[in-house]
Amino acid sequence: MLEVEGLTVQYGEAVKACVDVSFTLAKGEILGVVGESGSGKSTLITALTRLQRPPARTTAGRIIHHPRDGEPVDLVALSERELRRYRWTSLSIVLQSAMDALNPLMRLGDQFADVLKAHGRSVERIPELLSMVGIAPERARAYPHELSGGTRQRAAIALALACEPDLIVMDEPTTAVDVVMQRLIIQQIVKLRRELGFALVFVTHDLPLLLEVADRIAVMYAGRIVEIGDAAVMGHSPQHPYTKGLRDAFPPLRAARERLLGIPGSPPDLRDPPKGCAFHPRCAVRLAVCDEVEPVLKDRDGRLTACHLNGADL
Numbered sequence: 001m002l003e004v005e006g007l008t009v010q011y012g013e014a015v016k017a018c019v020d021v022s023f024t025l026a027k028g029e030i031l032g033v034v035g036e037s038g039s040g041k042s043t044l045i046t047a048l049t050r051l052q053r054p055p056a057r058t059t060a061g062r063i064i065h066h067p068r069d070g071e072p073v074d075l076v077a078l079s080e081r082e083l084r085r086y087r088w089t090s091l092s093i094v095l096q097s098a099m100d101a102l103n104p105l106m107r108l109g110d111q112f113a114d115v116l117k118a119h120g121r122s123v124e125r126i127p128e129l130l131s132m133v134g135i136a137p138e139r140a141r142a143y144p145h146e147l148s149g150g151t152r153q154r155a156a157i158a159l160a161l162a163c164e165p166d167l168i169v170m171d172e173p174t175t176a177v178d179v180v181m182q183r184l185i186i187q188q189i190v191k192l193r194r195e196l197g198f199a200l201v202f203v204t205h206d207l208p209l210l211l212e213v214a215d216r217i218a219v220m221y222a223g224r225i226v227e228i229g230d231a232a233v234m235g236h237s238p239q240h241p242y243t244k245g246l247r248d249a250f251p252p253l254r255a256a257r258e259r260l261l262g263i264p265g266s267p268p269d270l271r272d273p274p275k276g277c278a279f280h281p282r283c284a285v286r287l288a289v290c291d292e293v294e295p296v297l298k299d300r301d302g303r304l305t306a307c308h309l310n311g312a313d314l
């Protein structure tokens with residue numbers, strides 16, 4: 001239902017934050033996108049949802065969406081006007097902080113009513129939408145500041161679902177809430193996906209979390225996808241050293257944290273990325289070729305990996 005082909009996003013002339021990114025998404029599928037801060041995952045999301053602002057701009061690539069009904073659409077080519085019709089009904093976004101989505105001056109119910117009415121839907125669904133994410137319908141009268149962080153985040157998810165889009169993009173939707181609420185929200189998202197059948201692109205720095213929810217996972221480093229494939233397979237046998245580092249980076253009782261324990265060093269400066277494999281300065285198993293030749297994505301058992309080790313056991 002979504003085909004991303006060769007997507008490249010630049011900041012100004014020199015800085016490429018997203019380079020030649022390609023993937024597909026099937027109807028009802030959850031694709032997890034994982035990487036540290038600065039890996040390009042948020043840049044990818046803002047390009048996908050057309051929320052990017054200058055100096056960021058998409059300089060190459062296509063994002064073809066095949067909606068449930070109607071002709072395929074290239075999101076890169078949509079005008080602002082077409083985009084407004086598209087948002088909420090075909091593609092919804094849930095950001096890290098619900099405060100970005102909710103108007104602090106409006107009661108929750110009024111915000112739902114605004115979105116529903118703007119797209120010709122009945123406001124009678126509001127209680128049902130709130131119940132769907134475990135919010136008591138009476139809370140429609142509350143202002144966002146009267147709700148807990150977790151409730152606000154669930155409200156943002158219900159709002160994203162209000163006009164039944166077939167594609168939802170979530171950027172770190174649970175980082176601002178505690179671990180217990182995080183579990184609850186993730187379980188709700190998985191259940192709703194099963195019931196409603198939307199496809200989901202779920203972005204986070206937390207690979208173990210994705211291993212629980214995603215069907216497939218794309219690992220990003222220095223603006224590129226370095227490994228993409230089936231989540232279950234990737235969990236027990238990562239092929240890229242960075243994927244393995246991300247998997248092992250979190251303590252067993254995991255808490256949300258940006259600093260990774262398993263990978264020394266920090267992501268490269270995209271203004272001046274390392275030659276060869278961008279990961280080579282941090283890679284414990286690098287080869288002589290790695291600081292000279294950039295590895296390209298190669299298919300191995302249905303999984304694409306960009307590494308000169310070519311999937312040798314890590």
Ligand code: SF4
Pocket residue numbers: 240241242277278279280281283284285286287290295306307308309
């Ligand atoms: Fe490590 Fe080389 Fe693979 Fe890069 S290409 S991840 S440096 S082994």
Ligand code: MG
Pocket residue numbers: 037041042
């Ligand atoms: Mg980010």
